Amino acid sequence: MRALVMEQGADGLAEAQIKDIDEGLLPSGDVMVRVEYSTLNYKDGLCLSPKGGGLVRSYPHVPGIDFAGTVEASEDARYVPGDKVVLTGWRVGEVHWGGYAEKARVKADWLVPLPQGLTTRQAMAVGTAGFTAMLAVLALEDHGLTPAKGPVLVTGAAGGVGSVATAILANLGYEVAGVTGRPEQAEYLTSLGASQIVARSEINETVKRPLEAETWAGCIDAVGGEMLARILGQLKYGGSVAAIGLAGGASLPASVIPFLLRGVNLLGIDSVMQPYENRNRAWARIATDLPMNKLEDMIVPATLEDVPQLGADILSGQVKGRVVVSMT
Incomplete structure (x- = not known):
């Protein structure tokens, strides 16, 4: 072999x-x-x-x-x-x-x-990255996220997890804001369904105030670090961040105030040890909710x-x- x-x-x-x-x-x-x-x-x-x-x-x-x-x-x-x-x-x-x-x-x-409806090639186009993206979407939905609640931020949007997350969320009717440090990827993200492109430099700053204007109903974050800390202060009341990566660092220089005054949630997403039932649930949703032409x-x-x-x-x-x- x-x-x-x-x-x-x-x-x-x-x-x-x-x-x-x-x-x-x-x-x-x-x-x-x-x-x-x-x-x-x-x-x-x-x-x-x-x-x-x-x-x-x-x-x-x-x-x-x-x-x-x-x-x-x-x-x-x-x-x-x-x-x-x-x-x-x-x-x-x-x-x-x-x-x-x-x-x-x-x-x-x-x-x-x-899953029925997927080929092995499509399954690997999804892979751990897309599987993680779907787990993040499910976690946000389980904590009350709906399209009517407002825009969802996706950081590292041009990467593997971000690409699939953007396509799934847009297909489900969400307004998606994609964060990228590569301006040349704007057209690609728009093609996946992003309705807003956010430059990484606009949001990758140390927290200046524990609370900012309520902007995002939810977020799928691949960056961590200072960017995640700042996003917590921009979530709408009761909003959640699904944390899936640490490309920007493992530390979290954040305040507890967003949790106490806005009831926000920080949801950890692990794809490695997920139980069998959750795996099947996520793959079944991938087969129905991820547009194959976008994939x-x-x-x-x-x-x-x-x-x-x-x-x-x-x-x-x-x-x-x-x-x-x-x-x-």
Whole structure:
């Protein structure tokens, strides 16, 4: 089987190589999947870096935190050969060998059936990024967000999570304001359904006042840091932020006043360890609420040979939309 393998050199730094390896080297698991597509996420960029981004525990290692494909063999009654399946999370591609290979062997508990109406290619155009975006939308809805309540802010809007979140929210009838530090992406965000483009410089400032004008009914935030702190003070009464990333830093120099005087909510979104029921709920909504024509416009096709450079590109903020890596 063909795979992208990270191997450590004498200097302790890892390098990616495309190799033919024996499938017997795959780690233990209940289900063997013939991988059809994988994708590229920020975590993949970290795993592909020379030091593994602090995520990879041992080498040699096959990265790729997402994959979709067809069951080839199964020791678990829930899956039989020929079933189409999707995997995201569970530290696959970090601790366990992942999807940058023609085959993957994993635990059955980590898989979900491919939702009806989606192809494996579309599922990987969604990937962890789109799955996270849908989890964020569901969390905001569960806390009372509706289109009638006002505009929703999406930070890092041209990235993987932001692109899918913008398209889903717009399709559901929300007014979407997309934040980006790349002015040249305005047309792209508008094509996904954003009705307002917010320059990152306008909102990426240290909090000057704990409360500002009530502007946003909700927010999906990929940045964290000072930007998130400021957004909390701009939420409407009872509004929520779904926090999905920390591109701007892990610290939160915020005041508790927005929580106490406006009843705002800060909702943490984890995609890695989500229970099976929530995974199915999110994937079912993706199949119905994400416009497939918009998803197609986000896709950047790639091969295994392209992945190492794309991994470096995503770490430097140079990847737009959703990379789909074909194994065929």
